[in-house]
Amino acid sequence: xxxxxxTTGSPDTTDTVDTTGTVDTVAAPAPAPADSPPxxxxxxxxxxxxxRRAATLTAGVVLLLALPFYVTSFWLQTGLFAMxxxxxxxxxxxxxxxxxQLSLGHAFFLAVGAYGYVWLAAEPSGTGAGSLYGLxxxxxxxxxxxxxxxxxxxxxxxxxxGRLRGMYLGIATLALVFLGHHMMLNAPHVTGGFNGRSVPxxxxxxxSFTDTSPDGLAVLGVPFGGLExxxxxxxxxxxxxWLAARNILRGRxxxxxxxxxxxxxxxxxxxVHLTRYRASAFIVxxxxxxxxxxxxALVFKRVVPxxxxxxxxxxxxxxxxxxxxxxxGGAACGAVFVALIPHLLTKYADDxxxxxxxxxxxxxxxxxxxxxxxxGTAIVLVLIFAPGGLAGLAHRRPRRKGDGSPRTRRFPLxxxxxxxxxxx
Amino acid sequence: xIKLTETVLNGLALGSVYALIALGFxxxxxxxxxxxxxHGSLLLFGGYVTARLHDAIGFIPAVLVGAALAAALAGxxxxxxxxxxxxxxxxxxxxxxIGVDVLLSTELNRQVGADYLTMGDPxxxxxxxLGSITVADARIASIAVAIIVIGAFFAAFRWSRWGLxxxxxxxxxxxxxxxxxxxxxxxxxxxxxxxxxxxxxxxFLAAFPAPGLDRTTSQxxxxxxxxxxxxxxxxxxxxxxxxxxxxxxxAMAAGYQNELSVxxxxxxxxxxxxxxxxxxxxxxxxxxxxxxxxRV
Numbered sequence: 034x035x036x037x038x039x040t041t042g043s044p045d046t047t048d049t050v051d052t053t054g055t056v057d058t059v060a061a062p063a064p065a066p067a068d069s070p071p072x073x074x075x076x077x078x079x080x081x082x083x084x085r086r087a088a089t090l091t092a093g094v095v096l097l098l099a100l101p102f103y104v105t106s107f108w109l110q111t112g113l114f115a116m117x118x119x120x121x122x123x124x125x126x127x128x129x130x131x132x133x134q135l136s137l138g139h140a141f142f143l144a145v146g147a148y149g150y151v152w153l154a155a156e157p158s159g160t161g162a163g164s165l166y167g168l169x170x171x172x173x174x175x176x177x178x179x180x181x182x183x184x185x186x187x188x189x190x191x192x193x194x195g196r197l198r199g200m201y202l203g204i205a206t207l208a209l210v211f212l213g214h215h216m217m218l219n220a221p222h223v224t225g226g227f228n229g230r231s232v233p234x235x236x237x238x239x240x241s242f243t244d245t246s247p248d249g250l251a252v253l254g255v256p257f258g259g260l261e262x263x264x265x266x267x268x269x270x271x272x273x274x275w276l277a278a279r280n281i282l283r284g285r286x287x288x289x290x291x292x293x294x295x296x297x298x299x300x301x302x303x304x305v306h307l308t309r310y311r312a313s314a315f316i317v318x319x320x321x322x323x324x325x326x327x328x329x330a331l332v333f334k335r336v337v338p339x340x341x342x343x344x345x346x347x348x349x350x351x352x353x354x355x356x357x358x359x360x361x362g363g364a365a366c367g368a369v370f371v372a373l374i375p376h377l378l379t380k381y382a383d384d385x386x387x388x389x390x391x392x393x394x395x396x397x398x399x400x401x402x403x404x405x406x407x408x409g410t411a412i413v414l415v416l417i418f419a420p421g422g423l424a425g426l427a428h429r430r431p432r433r434k435g436d437g438s439p440r441t442r443r444f445p446l447x448x449x450x451x452x453x454x455x456x457x
Numbered sequence: 458x459i460k461l462t463e464t465v466l467n468g469l470a471l472g473s474v475y476a477l478i479a480l481g482f483x484x485x486x487x488x489x490x491x492x493x494x495x496h497g498s499l500l501l502f503g504g505y506v507t508a509r510l511h512d513a514i515g516f517i518p519a520v521l522v523g524a525a526l527a528a529a530l531a532g533x534x535x536x537x538x539x540x541x542x543x544x545x546x547x548x549x550x551x552x553x554x555i556g557v558d559v560l561l562s563t564e565l566n567r568q569v570g571a572d573y574l575t576m577g578d579p580x581x582x583x584x585x586x587l588g589s590i591t592v593a594d595a596r597i598a599s600i601a602v603a604i605i606v607i608g609a610f611f612a613a614f615r616w617s618r619w620g621l622x623x624x625x626x627x628x629x630x631x632x633x634x635x636x637x638x639x640x641x642x643x644x645x646x647x648x649x650x651x652x653x654x655x656x657x658x659x660x661f662l663a664a665f666p667a668p669g670l671d672r673t674t675s676q677x678x679x680x681x682x683x684x685x686x687x688x689x690x691x692x693x694x695x696x697x698x699x700x701x702x703x704x705x706x707x708a709m710a711a712g713y714q715n716e717l718s719v720x721x722x723x724x725x726x727x728x729x730x731x732x733x734x735x736x737x738x739x740x741x742x743x744x745x746x747x748x749x750x751x752r753v
Contacts, residue, residue, distance in 0.1 A: 135548055193734065196741045200492040200551065204686045205737055207679075208730035219721030343679075347555055354552050398567070405563040412556030413537070416549055 097268055101261040102253065107380065109260040110332060115372040116267035117329040120274045122352040122368035123361055124321020127278060129350070130358035131287065132314040133294030135199070138190075138206030139349045141213035142319040144341035145186045146326025147232075149179035151336060152223050154233040165230060166222045172235045176327050183323020184316050191312035198297075210343050217338035229337030232330045234259070235266065242266060242331070263331060270328060271365075274321060278361045281317070290314055291359075351408050355415050357422025366423045370411070375404040459589050464712035465705065470596035470661075472704025473603030477658040478681035479688070479696040480610060481651030486690045487627040488647035494554045495534055496655055497675030498561035503527030503656020504576070504663055504670045505565060511577030519577070520660055524653040530561075531652025532645050566672045573669030582665045595664035606657065607697065610650070614693065619646055627691070680707065680726075683733035689746025698744065703729040 101109060125139050154175035155167030170178070187194070193205050217224045224230060235242040243259040281287050289310050292300035301307050330336045348371055356367025378385070378400035398406070419426050478496065485493045493499075507523035514522070538553050580594040614620040625633040626643045634640050655678070662677055663670035684703040688695025710717060710725035717724055742748055 129548075133548065135551065192738055197737060198741075199548075200486070200690055201686060201737065201742060201746075203492060203551070204682050205734060207682060208734050211727045211730045212734075215721060215723060215727040218723065347559065350552060350555060351559075354556075402563050402567060405559055409556050409559030409563065412559065413553060416553045416556065417537075420549065 098265075101257070101264045106258070106260050107376075109264055111373060111376040113260065113263060113267050113332040114329070114376065115369045116271050117325045117332065118349075118352060118368035118372035119271050119365045120328065121322050121325030121349055122356065122364040123274050123278045124318040124325070125349045126353045126356070126359065126361065126364035127281065127290070127321070128314050128318035130353050130360070130364065131282060131294060132290040132311065134194070134311060134314060135203035136206045136315070136318070137203055137343070137346045137350070138209035138213075139318075139322050140341045140343065140345035141206075141209040142183045142186060142322035143326035143329065143345065144213055144217060144336075144338070145183040145319070146179050146323030147330035147336045147341070148217065148224050148230075148326075149182040149323065150175050150327040150330055151230055151232050153178050153182075155230070156233075164222060165225060172233060173237055176235065179327045180320050180323040183326070184320040186323075187316040187319025188312070190319075191315060194315035195308040195312035207343070207346075210341075210346055214338055214342060217341070224336075224338060227338065229335050231335050232333065234334075235263070235331055260332075266331075267328060270324060274324065275361060275365065278321075282361065286310070286313075348408075351412050353422075355408070355411050355422055357424030357426075360422070360424035363422050363424025363427075370423075371408055374407055375401060378404050378407075460712065462590050463592065464708050466590070466592050467596065467712065468705035468708030469701065470599050470704070471708055472684075472701040473600045473607075474658050474661045475681045475684045475704050476603055476607060476697050476700035477654045477661075478678055479685040479700045480607065480693060481654045482681065482685040483688075483690065483693050483696040484623075484647045484654075485651045486685075487693075488623060488644045489535070489538075489550070491538065491550045491554060492690070493534075493648075493651070494551065495558040495561060496651070496681075497678040498558050498565060499527050499531050499534075499652045500655040500659045500662075500678045501565045501569070501670070501672070501675040502530055502561065503652070504659030504674060505569060505574065507656070507660055508574035508576055508663070508670050516577050516579060520657070523659070524656040527656035528649035528652040531648040531655075535645055535648035562675060565675075569670070569672050571671075573671050574663070575669045576660055576663045578660065578664050580664060593665050595661065595666075599661035599664070602657070602661070606654070610654075611693070619643070623647060680729050683729040687733050687736050687743055689743030691747055692743070692745035695743060695745030702732065706732050 100112065104112075121139060121143060125136065128134050128136050150172075152166065153168050153170045154172045155165065156169040157167045158165050168175075190209065194202065197205055218227055220226075242262040282290075289300065289305045292303060292305055293307060293310055293314075297307055300310075326341075333340075349368075352367040352371045353364050354367070355370055356365065357363030382400045415422055478500065481496060482493060485491060485496075503523040503526065505523075506526050507519045510522055511519035513519075534554065534557050537557070538550055578595065578598075580598055583594040584591050585594055585597060614623065622633065622638045622643050623646075625636070626638055626640055630640055633643075658678070659670065659674060662674050680703065681700070684700040685696050686699070687702060688697070688699030706728050707725050710728035714722075714725060736744065740746075
């Protein structure tokens with residue numbers, strides 16, 4: 034018998050199914066036995082052997098650790114921007130890729146993280162109308178609290194994020210960006226208003242992540258300035274963000290979130306508390322954005338409201354789409370792609386055809402525009418030809434003769450019209 | 458009292474322009490389930506064509522050509538989006554329109570540059586005085602045109618063959634397809650209609666007292682998102698009422714900004730979003746949106 038149910042509310046019917054104390058087994062799928070293959074086993078056939086994977090990973094990590102000894106500060110700075118983007122993109126991917134909740138409000142949470150860090154870490158300064166508030170907390174504590182603050186902002190939004198679905202949520206998050214921008218401009222004592230505010234440097238027990246204190250620090254003969262020192266902070270943050278996301282995705286919450294994306298009804302029946310999981314995904318994703326924003330602030334050394342506009346949100350959507358929805362590694366690759374392109378095009382504008390360096394007059398395309406052309410095209414092409422994104426391409430099974438199965442997608446895309454039941 | 462009347466008239470004019478845009482959103486959403494983020498670019502494109510052509514061929518023909526070209530561009534986007542991605546997830550299509558918007562808006566911004574393009578409209582900076590109330594002619598014209606166009610739209614929606622197929626396709630695509638309705642064609646026309654409406658809206662967005670068409674015009678078009686959402690994405694009547702609410706809100710917030718200075722400068726730009734969030738808190742699918750029911 035069919036039963037019409039409104040899924041916009043919180044379906045906690047399963048909680049009342051059984052009152053004999055076995056609610057837990059009803060309310061959630063039984064945890065997989067310890068010796069069952071991990072979730073990734075599905076793809077293990079297509080993966081490189083374990084040894085080679087480990088070797089590649091080690092080589093990559095060593096390369097990243099060694100980079101500050103070899104490359105110029107331009108590359109370090111660009112790399113740090115990319116790291117912030119990676120953290121933010123992993124967070125958005127948890128929300129939009131895994132849980133299927135479209136969010137255009139990521140820039141707002143980045144802003145909360147960035148300004149939260151500045152406000153918590155800065156000493157109060159100035160007097161009268163130009164005065165700036167600040168709590169003067171130790172920067173490390175401020176960094177952590179900024180992430181918490183972003184999470185709290187995401188939590189405050191949970192009455193919306195938990196209940197709204199689809200496009201409604203997308204546009205509601207769009208409102209966050211505009212309202213946030215408005216608040217940033219109109220709270221000059223906290224944000225510094227239109228011209229922004231300078232960022233107090235990170236420092237851990239007197240070791241400062243700037244060019245000074247300790248002065249003239251050199252490792253193996255290479256001078257270690259602020260960017261070199263921040264590089265390792267960034268790497269550590271990316272590693273933590275990556276591992277945390279992987280663990281979330283491979284554990285029970287990850288499966289619940291995937292179930293919410295694939296079928297809300299099925300998820301609810303399995304005991305996934307839809308409202309709670311949707312709101313939690315939103316909070317976790319805002320905390321990632323907060324971390325990304327705080328790191329971005331440290332690299333920029335100055336935060337201005339106009340950076341955190343709708344375009345930034347769209348950048349992040351582009352990252353996860355190009356990388357492949359639902360994949361942590363894909364999000365990271367997409368983030369590096371989208372974050373690097375404008376910087377690279379600006380740096381090499383003189384050497385590339387059709388481009389004009391900013392500030393000069395010429396008929397060519399400015400690097401910023403060219404970057405937007407490139408990633409706009411990338412979104413369109415990826416969605417049409419490789420819906421799984423970069424991650425999907427990497428995991429695609431080589432097609433065999435006589436293999437009638439459709440092209441494997443890492444995440445099966447939902448059909449447009451859900452199969453429905455016709456009542457006579 | 459005079460100020461209130463003027464503000465309300467301004468709000469109605471603004472609302473009528475938003476209605477043209479929001480109806481486009483709703484038509485596209487009903488037909489293909491996509492939130493069209495490229496709408497702002499379509500609007501800017503239509504306005505740009507009109508602004509470039511009006512010297513050569515006159516205002517009315519330029520508007521018609523602008524609307525036709527915007528409709529064609531919208532149709533092209535639809536062909537690219539939905540035909541290229543048959544069976545893909547709705548979210549994917551929505552993000553695709555964002556990608557298209559990035560491309561279109563970058564190109565249009567380069568073309569428009571930092572200038573204000575005039576639309577060559579016949580109203581110019583004229584105003585009409587009714588007693589002690591002053592209203593810009595362009596605003597009266599926008600209300601009149603919007604009433605005519607939207608009336609025609611609703612008539613078509615209600616009585617024409619296209620309207621019938623459109624409504625049945627929105628109600629149940631599968632059944633409609635089985636009854637011989639060509640869904641692709643219905644969708645294509647829906648997108649074209651939306652594009653033409655957007656181009657028309659661009660003319661009034663750029664008319665007096667706005668200084669002209671510039672690159673931020675497509676940003677203003679974004680304010681029609683709250684209008685469409687507020688009324689409920691799948692309700693044409695809702696879009697109308699939502700547009701009026703948003704238009705009045707924006708006009709009130711702008712007209713009484715001195716009284717509202719507590720809320721910060723530029724509040725009128727974000728007031729529509731605030732109203733939308735408040736409404737969504739109470740009604741998650743907008744005022745007139747159909748509640749999502751799931752059969753288990």
